[in-house]
Amino acid sequence: MRSETAEINRCAEKVLAGERLEAAEALALYRHAPTHLLGRLADGVRARKHPEGIVSYIIDRNVNYTNVCVAKCNFCAFYRDVGSAEGYVLAFDEIFKKIEETIAVGGVQLLLQGGHNPDLPLGWYEDLFRAIKTRYRDFRLHALSPPEIMHISRLSRLTVTDVVARLIAAGLDSIPGGGAEILVDRVRRLLHCYSKATSDEWLDVMRVAHRAGLRTTATMMYGSVELDEERLEHLLRLRELQDETGGFTAFIAWSYQPAHTELAGVEATGVEYLRTLALARIVLDNFDNLQASWVTQGGKVGQLSLAFGANDMGSVMIEENVVRAAGASYCMDEVEIVRNVEDAGFLPKRRNMHYQILGDPIYRERQVPRMLSLATARTDDDTSVPAELAGYPARSRAGKQARTS
Numbered sequence: 001m002r003s004e005t006a007e008i009n010r011c012a013e014k015v016l017a018g019e020r021l022e023a024a025e026a027l028a029l030y031r032h033a034p035t036h037l038l039g040r041l042a043d044g045v046r047a048r049k050h051p052e053g054i055v056s057y058i059i060d061r062n063v064n065y066t067n068v069c070v071a072k073c074n075f076c077a078f079y080r081d082v083g084s085a086e087g088y089v090l091a092f093d094e095i096f097k098k099i100e101e102t103i104a105v106g107g108v109q110l111l112l113q114g115g116h117n118p119d120l121p122l123g124w125y126e127d128l129f130r131a132i133k134t135r136y137r138d139f140r141l142h143a144l145s146p147p148e149i150m151h152i153s154r155l156s157r158l159t160v161t162d163v164v165a166r167l168i169a170a171g172l173d174s175i176p177g178g179g180a181e182i183l184v185d186r187v188r189r190l191l192h193c194y195s196k197a198t199s200d201e202w203l204d205v206m207r208v209a210h211r212a213g214l215r216t217t218a219t220m221m222y223g224s225v226e227l228d229e230e231r232l233e234h235l236l237r238l239r240e241l242q243d244e245t246g247g248f249t250a251f252i253a254w255s256y257q258p259a260h261t262e263l264a265g266v267e268a269t270g271v272e273y274l275r276t277l278a279l280a281r282i283v284l285d286n287f288d289n290l291q292a293s294w295v296t297q298g299g300k301v302g303q304l305s306l307a308f309g310a311n312d313m314g315s316v317m318i319e320e321n322v323v324r325a326a327g328a329s330y331c332m333d334e335v336e337i338v339r340n341v342e343d344a345g346f347l348p349k350r351r352n353m354h355y356q357i358l359g360d361p362i363y364r365e366r367q368v369p370r371m372l373s374l375a376t377a378r379t380d381d382d383t384s385v386p387a388e389l390a391g392y393p394a395r396s397r398a399g400k401q402a403r404t405s
């Protein structure tokens with residue numbers, strides 16, 4: 001016991017001195033340090049990186065362009081099979097309308113992600129991106145996580161490098177770090193997400209994107225089947241790639257949401273979230289920003305995250321579909337985010353995708369309607385099929401039939 005305490009104290013001294021922890025040291029801290037010590041160490045790292053006490057957030061919209069997916073991850077409650085009556089693809093016009101609603105409340109980007117739909121070829125994404133950039137020149141596209149890029153690469157038989165180059169030419173500004181789950185292949189096999197992208201493939205897409213000049217985020221979905229060591233390995237692999245490219249802007253951890261999933265199980269507790277966040281802040285010493293995941297944790301734990309290493313409240317998030325499908329449904333508009341940030345003793349500022357500060361809360365500059373619930377991709381009774389889909393070749397049998405009928 002005494003030697004364990006001595007080891008914790010030695011590791012804590014290293015963190016306080018700004019030194020990098022080895023894997024065994026980080027694991028010892030995570031497993032044995034009291035929660036208040038982990039929080040104090042993580043908060044110290046945050047304060048060194050953000051001494052001005054600013055907590056940032058972005059106004060954007062999380063749009064899922066399709067829920068049709070062939071990957072079938074067993075932790076996912078969002079996807080529908082090819083040919084399902086509940087499957088949808090958003091029309092370009094629907095996406096334009098969502099962008100206009102986002103711009104109206106001060107939004108600056110779309111976080112655009114979706115299922116691995118075999119009936120959406122690369123040309124569909126290119127045409128959509130070009131149309132968005134033609135209509136809304138300064139609006140940014142934070143779109144297509146690494147597994148989606150892998151899927152498009154396989155579907156189009158082009159290399160990831162070529163797909164990324166073509167998407168950038170069409171208007172892609174940044175890649176979200178979704179689909180990372182845990183970057184350990186044993187875990188990915190258990191989660192049925194190994195075939196959508198292995199750990200190396202996920203990291204390679206990010207490497208290609210960073211080399212092509214894009215900044216991206218990194219994520220972790222913890223609390224499903226992984227061991228503590230694997231959670232840590234995930235962080236170390238991200239740290240290694242960040243040492244190599246410096247292309248990650250931020251890290252976001254969220255807990256596995258078990259409701260309505262094939263994998264089922266129970267959700268990690270709030271303390272586990274805060275300890276994991278603090279571990280990430282300590283280990284990811286080369287990441288500037290850590291987001292608070294209030295979407296999965298709720299506003300109150302989201303606010304506490306600011307004492308456990310987070311310096312960013314993520315997105316005001318006008319729309320959300322994926323976490324909601326798994327049972328969690330938290331909503332905070334800009335007024336509520338600002339209230340939580342200020343009450344925690346920080347200075348709230350709006351930012352862009354590169355974490356550059358844009359200004360003070362927009363509702364203090366002009367009148368913006370309160371948003372007390374999140375929009376969804378579509379209403380349940382809307383089963384319309386976009387007319388423009390007929391112009392793109394389908395790969396699945398159901399897709400081919402739909403386009404000839």
Ligand code: SF4
Nearest residue numbers: 069071072073076079
């Ligand atoms: S997590 Fe993504 S890739 Fe996996 S089944 Fe859900 S939509 Fe498909």
